[in-house]
Amino acid sequence: MNPIIQTLKDHDVSDQKIVEVFQALTENPLGAMAIITTLGIPQEKLQALMMMVMTNPDLIKQAVEELGLDFAKVEEAKAKLQENQ
Numbered sequence: 335m336n337p338i339i340q341t342l343k344d345h346d347v348s349d350q351k352i353v354e355v356f357q358a359l360t361e362n363p364l365g366a367m368a369i370i371t372t373l374g375i376p377q378e379k380l381q382a383l384m385m386m387v388m389t390n391p392d393l394i395k396q397a398v399e400e401l402g403l404d405f406a407k408v409e410e411a412k413a414k415l416q417e418n419q
Contacts (some may be wrong), residue, residue, distance in 0.1 A: 336397040341383050343414045356401055359394060360385070360410075 335343075342352050351373065358366035367384065375383060386393060398404070 336400050338393050338397050375395050
């Protein structure tokens, strides 16, 4: 299982909420970060999760594919994120 998804499941995040997080990551990565911070994950785990999400697009791609979402939107979101930096 994808480590991002596994971390979310380890903290009792529902499948529906996981899909919501990854849909947000494909549409608005900064908005997704806001959603992730509201999931009740302890700070030390949250920091590691945020770093994983921000620094490893391959893990996001794997998770999106695992969830059956559209990876093309992830690429668009990644381009938007780079434009904003």
